[in-house]
Amino acid sequence: MTVEAVFRREYGRCVATLIRFLGDIDAAEEAVQDAFTVAVARWPSEGQPPNPGAWIVTTARNRAIDRLRRESVRDERHAQAHHLYGADAAADRPPPEETVPDDRLRLIFTCCHPALNQPAQVALTLRLLGGLETPQIARAFLVPEATMAQRIVRAKRKISGARIPYRVPAEADLPARLKPVLAVIYLIFNEGYATTAGSLMRLDLCTEAIRLARVLAELMPDEPEAQGLLALLLLLHARSPARVTAAGSLARLADQDRRLWDRDLITEGQAIVRACVRRGHPGRYQIQAAINAVHSVAASIDRTDWRAILALYDQLYALTPTAVVALNRAVALAEVRGPAVGLAAVDELRSPALDRYYLFHAARADLLRRLGRDEEAAAAYEAARSLTANPVERAFLQAQQAAVLAPGPG
């Protein structure tokens, strides 16, 4: 593994520990970057240390101490180190070489603190936990590098200025604090899975999101929703090889070549879902994972257990009664009770908000098509197409529309 690859893998863990030690995010990042410089110089000739993480933390800590000593405006440095408070700050401090499992958790919860806006949460998470560089994050979100850099600077300033504490939230606060963490990881995945412009998928973000989900699931083994999120991402990502055809067009779930699905990811995802079901503490991510697990079991779209999926959507709707969930439920309903019943359910949901959602119109279009109401279907495909900027999706909807308008047999 290259030095770069090792550092990317260890970045989150090491930065997390150094933040606890130094009490300052910038100082921690600088220290790790200093250690990287040393590693690049030494490892090729001396060989990679057996425990690179520990080496990085020790080296980074030493460089940080040197830096503090060297700095002429020494008092200023101490003034600047707004200490991020860990609840157990003074108490028992294990030596910094030892990464306490809590360190990365502290970092995740800090990056996703509710006082930060979501774009800031996403940027910080990818930077500090993911070890991605600012230009990479900027590219991933189709945002100018300067904008992303500013976003990260402002977020760090907010953390130190407002004194967002560096700690894992108390037990009682965990459910509320976990929500943005899960949302951020899911958003990162979604951004990679179905981007708003350009090619259909940016797989790097999907891989990164899964990596983060794994870390979270590992650090919070008793948190069912963290497990559920990981399962969901694995099951969705398993379909990636089949989602875009060789010609670059979108293959819907119904049309995907399931032999291309990643069986290892599916097996892993299904196992987690089964464990979650046994636990009996359902949540939105677990249920969504279960829905995708049901899909993953079917050899083809015709063999899908839609009743099971409908039941799961009923459960999901009870938990999170949103229009989008209701829409997806209506689509499942159509499979169980026929397109007429499904269309009635979809039409009942019409609202100004859903009217702006392309999948609402796409769903209507598909049901109208199956009912032979071609003109209305065409209009609905048109409406759907006008609401999405993704060229691959647009091409798909256009093709559907053309097919529906083409003169049929009698």
Add this chain to the structure above:
Amino acid sequence: MAQYLLALYYDDRKFSAQEFRRLCVDVPALDAKMQDAGVFVFHGGTLGPESATVVRPSGSDFVITDGPYAETKEHLGGFWIIDVPDLDVALEWAKLATVACRRPVEIVPFEMRTIDQLLAASAAGSV
């Protein structure tokens, strides 16, 4: 420890007589709670923007204007200053404040560095 401003914002909605009576119970109760916890520094309700006056220098003289600095839909209704270790603690008190006052609360941290530290930071280009 750090000080935070918990600023209350009102819009043009008036409190009903019943709401006002509840305020007169809930807000002092919160003050007492803050005192007991040792976090209370100050609390005051401010009169409306019509009672405000703006002063600015103009050459060697001053310009005095009737009304608030900014003509906005929302205006300051009052504020607390509390002394707590971090934002999470400030948030807990702000939640109580927003419930007691039935209005949004803005948490703003105070600058806690000393003048010397600020001057040093300024010299280092990092204020």
